[in-house]
Amino acid sequence: MYDRIRCIRDCEECLPVCEFISKKTSSGPTIEIDRSRCTNCGRCVRACPTKALHLAGESVSVEEVMLQVERDTCFYKNSGGGITLSGGEPLFQHKFARDLLRRSKERGIHTVLDTSGFAEWTLLEEVVEFADLILYDLKCVDDTMHRELTGASNKLILENAMRLSRRNIPMIIRIPIIPGMNDEEKEIGRAARFIRGLDSVPGVELLPYHRLGASKYPALGRKYSIEHVAHASKGHVDRIRSSLKCLGIDASVVV
Numbered sequence: 001m002y003d004r005i006r007c008i009r010d011c012e013e014c015l016p017v018c019e020f021i022s023k024k025t026s027s028g029p030t031i032e033i034d035r036s037r038c039t040n041c042g043r044c045v046r047a048c049p050t051k052a053l054h055l056a057g058e059s060v061s062v063e064e065v066m067l068q069v070e071r072d073t074c075f076y077k078n079s080g081g082g083i084t085l086s087g088g089e090p091l092f093q094h095k096f097a098r099d100l101l102r103r104s105k106e107r108g109i110h111t112v113l114d115t116s117g118f119a120e121w122t123l124l125e126e127v128v129e130f131a132d133l134i135l136y137d138l139k140c141v142d143d144t145m146h147r148e149l150t151g152a153s154n155k156l157i158l159e160n161a162m163r164l165s166r167r168n169i170p171m172i173i174r175i176p177i178i179p180g181m182n183d184e185e186k187e188i189g190r191a192a193r194f195i196r197g198l199d200s201v202p203g204v205e206l207l208p209y210h211r212l213g214a215s216k217y218p219a220l221g222r223k224y225s226i227e228h229v230a231h232a233s234k235g236h237v238d239r240i241r242s243s244l245k246c247l248g249i250d251a252s253v254v255v
Helices: 043-047 062-070 073-079 090-106 121-128 143-150 155-166 185-196 234-246
Strands: 021-024 030-033 082-085 110-115 133-137 171-177 203-208 251-253
Touching (some): 082 090, 155 171, 185 234, 203 234, 234 251
Parallel strands (some): 110 133
């Protein structure tokens, strides 16, 4: 990731160590990374004196993560908390997720999987065997709308939700509320009907859209595709919550 604000003017310490970084003078002295050729070797990061360049994430083992998790065991026991695997999407590393949740359960730590459900059932099944609770992302029920918003069908997501329901695994459905995209009355009705058909759903949560992650896109050399979308206001989310309640779904708002 590249933080232009932290970049020192005319420093150029990263240029000699990486052939895929060049100086760009338009709109002030900055650098440009050829991300199509970048190998994430980290040499430029080590050369950068202000951490304007930094690696997002690191490779760790299950044991290394467990050492971090177990430091707070006393807090879990007092609060009833535990470990939650979120993302991104934890199922992209399903073997690691499975082993980490299994080790946590062996130590008596409560386990939660936060997932979009977009994975083959055989992979999801391996992981949820060791999950005490699932936070399940439901962006929209209409398949055409889902394809337009995400580029993929939601058929697998809905099928997996029904499979998890039949296995009687507690599952909190989480609906991100994105103004002008999935917040139409018809779509809210579809979501309510789908959720009513599921068992083992102790709760439904509404997640108002915010822009806190927007700055990460330029840092990764990417375009933020919904720059035009405003925050979901409290009043708007409260109206959706009321609509769901009229349709038999009692939802809470996560802020």
